[in-house]
Amino acid sequence: MRPGLLPIADHATVKAYALQVARRHRRMLAAVMGLSSLATVAGLAGPRLLGTIVQDVQHGTTDGRIDLLTGLLVLAICVQAVLSRYSYLAGKAFGETVLAELRESFVGSVLDLPLSRIEQAGSGDLISRASRDVNALRQAAQQGIPAVLGAGSSALLTFGALVLVSPPLAAVTLITMPPLLVTVRWYLRYARDGYLATNATYSAMLENLAATVDGAAAIEALRLGRQRVTLSDTDISRSWRAELRTLRLRLRLFPVTESCLLAPAGLMLLCGGYGYTRGWVSIAQVTAATLYVQQLATPVSTLLDWLDTIQTGAASLARLVGVAGIPPDRAVTGAAPDETNRRLAAERVGFAYDGGREVLRDVDLIVTPGEHLAVVGPSGAGKSTLGRLLAGISAPGRGRVSVGGAPLVELPLSDLRGEVALVTQEHHVFAGTLRENVALARPDADDEEILAALAAVDAAGWAAALPDGLGTRLGSGATELSAPQAQQLALARLVLADPRILVLDEATSLLDPRAARHLERSLSAVMRGRTVISIAHRLHTAHGADRVAVLEDGQVTELGSHHELIEADGAYARLWDSWHGEQPSPAAVPD
């Protein structure tokens, strides 16, 4: 496994979590167990009654007696059917409730994760947990848990009924237990890895396939078609090999389990027949015992069927619960900003990603209310990291970032967002309606406020043209917004959030320059009346700012107004020249 991936909970934690869930829902759990046990008991009447019928027929009886016994059989089946239904419902309720709780708490803990930790792990890890693991658990929780609870109690009770019929005959069924258990243990040892590997081959196949469709233009342009087809065939042969591996496991498991579950009926007849000739057991006992042994095969094979899924589910649970174990990087202390002096201050701030090289070193910056500060510098200088620290999204490794004297990471989230917000070049549109997308910034906003926010960023026109207005569903598979529209949406969220300080990290950089220019109008509407820190690689932003900070290799190397810095003729002046298309001096183009 790649270092840096999100943690996986250990065995003890998963167990504790499962126990806690069981305790919290002990009533539901008791209902599932109780109902399925009762259903099984009703089902056990069948062989017992048939045994009696066979014996009565043997000894001669009346039609009336047979009708009575048959009537009892019908009653037993009806009771069993009704109980099965309610036991299924109870199991379903338990499974759905546990699953909903689990996914909600997973989402909750993901939302609390330190951002740096997510980035270190890569979003792939998170996505696979959010989709694959939640799905694996769904099967285990919705069908597996009820099935296993039902089958478990059914197997135990059937065996109990067998003991009631005749303890020595019941002992016969135990003969095949040792080989069965040994084989199942062997299988489980290898099965999990085998199935995980198989699933991995399928996800790889699907990922490549999605890329083949989405990347169709690039494939045609670069003539990668043949390569993509070969890749898909390679993925298929990988999947085939993985399938063969688990098939071989099953080809050893199935014959053993089937023989161990079916053959005991023959053994039972042999022993029972011998016992009957000796007068130890009656014909009714032999018949009932033989039928019970046959009946026992069903719940036991159900248990075996679900073992895999439960095992995979436990592995997924470990991955979901593991996320909750990461300590948050912010803690509310009750510190409050000084109302009279709300300046944003970074003091001797340092930051390194997970023990790596420091990307920021001893950065000192003070931004006064209402000021517009531009941060410029080459790629990789630490501009975005600084932006995050200034917005209180990550905690600094060293030093502190505070507003009005209160450290940002000690403010409650709701207060923090009133102080400072960050918009980056990522303009993610969330799956949901336009209304939901904008209102993320302030859930209690009404339609009028949302429309006003959209209008403020020049987005009222296209928003009104959407088929269902604010109710239009956005995101993949629904209405797709263009990049500039998505960025306007991000800005509308800001208008609604209404923070005192704005950090804009390359907010328009991924856009086409002409679209960007249009957006800048939207942007200036948002910036009006706020403290703004804008991070940019395009210098026109810097020119309009009150002050410019040049960040190079994690340190602020120049700080001052545009004109001061031009006169200083340092790094900023060189950048400015090169942006203006002047012949760059060799010093500005280090190779």
Added chain:
Amino acid sequence: MRALPGPEPGDPDCGSAIRLLLWIWRDQWGSQLSGASWGVAWMLSLALIPAAIGRAIDRGIVGRSSTGLVIWAGAVIALSLSVAFTGAMRHRSALTNFLAAAYLAIRITVRHAVKVGADLPALTSSGDVVAISSTDTEAIGSTFDITARGTGALAAVTVVALIMLNMSVALGSVVLVGVPVMMGLTALLLRPLHRRQDRYRTMQGTLSGQTIDIAQGIRVLRGIGGEDAFAARYADRSQQLRSLGLRTGRIESLLAAQEVLLPGLLTVMVTWLAARLALHGSISAGQLVAFYGYASFLALPLATFGEAADAFTRGHVAARRIVAVLRLRSALTDPEHPAAMPPAGAALTDAGSGLAAAPGQFLAVACASTEDADRLAARLARYTDDSAPHPGPDPEPDPEPDPEPDPALGPALAAVPLRSLPLAALRQRVLLVRNGDWVFPGTLRDCLRGVTEAGDEHLLAALRAVSAQDILDGLPDGLDAPVAEQGRNFSGGQLQRLRLARALLADPEIMIAVEPTSAVDAHTEARIAGQLGTYRQGRTTVVFTTSPLVLHRADLVAYVTGGMVAATGPHARLLSAEPGYRALVTRGAPTANDPTEDDTGVDGTGVDGTGVDGTIAVAEVSA
């Protein structure tokens, strides 16, 4: 057992869903037959166990014959072992059939997707195609998997019915009538169940989409503090899904009850009739037990029939969806009688807009509107045919590049209209680079190399040309570093440079790039602009851009407004002569009005040829 995926599949029959399924069946009829045989052997072994138990009771217990007991109890054990063996073999065959069908469905889909090409995302969404390869191919696989058990079930029900009929017409009739009635009753519930289950799955998909949303949008959420709102909305949807699950559970629970009730009642019916027959001496005690056994056994083939009906229905729906994808056709078609490809060193022209790139030229195009840039670039590389109507194939391509082609014609290579050239050959000569272009997962080396056999030194040279050494330096594994899906492990600026490097390595005769440096910082952009011309020396490069850094380095700049070339010339001259151009490329900068700035630009032309990195001279082309 056949090894998968097997040889190259032929052309699928996409006449209809059924025909597609039959086409797949023909591919695996041999293993279908063997699967069915194992299925019959397996299910019959199971079906005969009650008969053997009955005999053991009659001969061995009631008849007190120890040989009879040993023989028939032994028969039960032998049948059990036979079930174990034939069951495993049946599973092996059925899985092979499942996978062979599913893989085949994926393979024909992928092959067709690649054939449709660049138009595909416009015709269908990747979600649809991915759904095809996950759920639909699985449904198709199940259709071919169930046949083994289904055939077995059919054989077993027939045999059991015959045995019973042979014993008693009444008993046999109960089975013959009871089985179809039970199947019908079950089918009644299946339809509403599937409807709810489908709804559940859709909603489940939406919810997992939201979970994935967090992973992708967490930075955005953090930036505005939307975490709580998001969590509340998620919890709301999650609870809705839960209650839908409970409602679905209600139907499922009826089915669970029915699974107990219907076979149970059949068993009771059979037992009751048999007990009466036994009481009057028509059948033995052992046969009574055997009948009870048969009746209980029937639950299995019955369930299999239900499963088979379900698998066929889903398989048919899935096949219909696949057929729909297989019928997609690209709007760009190869000409019926393609013209011969012009020799290398051809001029690329577009009479409609007046754009013309001479062989070997570094042409920059500054478009006043983004849409124009996108459309012109797509037209020049023939990713769209929205130009003038097609005049018909040109039988005799002019060997001399015509500087002034007929304005009625669309884009042309050496005056041969692009539409009359074979598309594959055109793609080889003309490469379009756009910012949305996909970056495929794999190693960085594979990603850059594409179909070329470029060695590491070439890759490094291309990375240097796009000023991307810093990207490489940041990767401990260097060229072996993994590129994630959509290149997510790289920043926007880094991806842009990787895309450009990839295009440089493909080394097309004509490269057309749209805003290839919009996401990199000024420093880097200046370096790339300087090095691009050198790297592409001798080949044609057309860059759509409004960045002064790039325009300044081009051999020639075409200024496009309203979809037409308004002026051409070197950057400096256009800056001074064209106010519109100046406003476009020096946006927001007050120095644009500063005459000294412009003068510098004009002076710059003179020294262009002597740039620090030795860019090519401009004079010959712009003169």
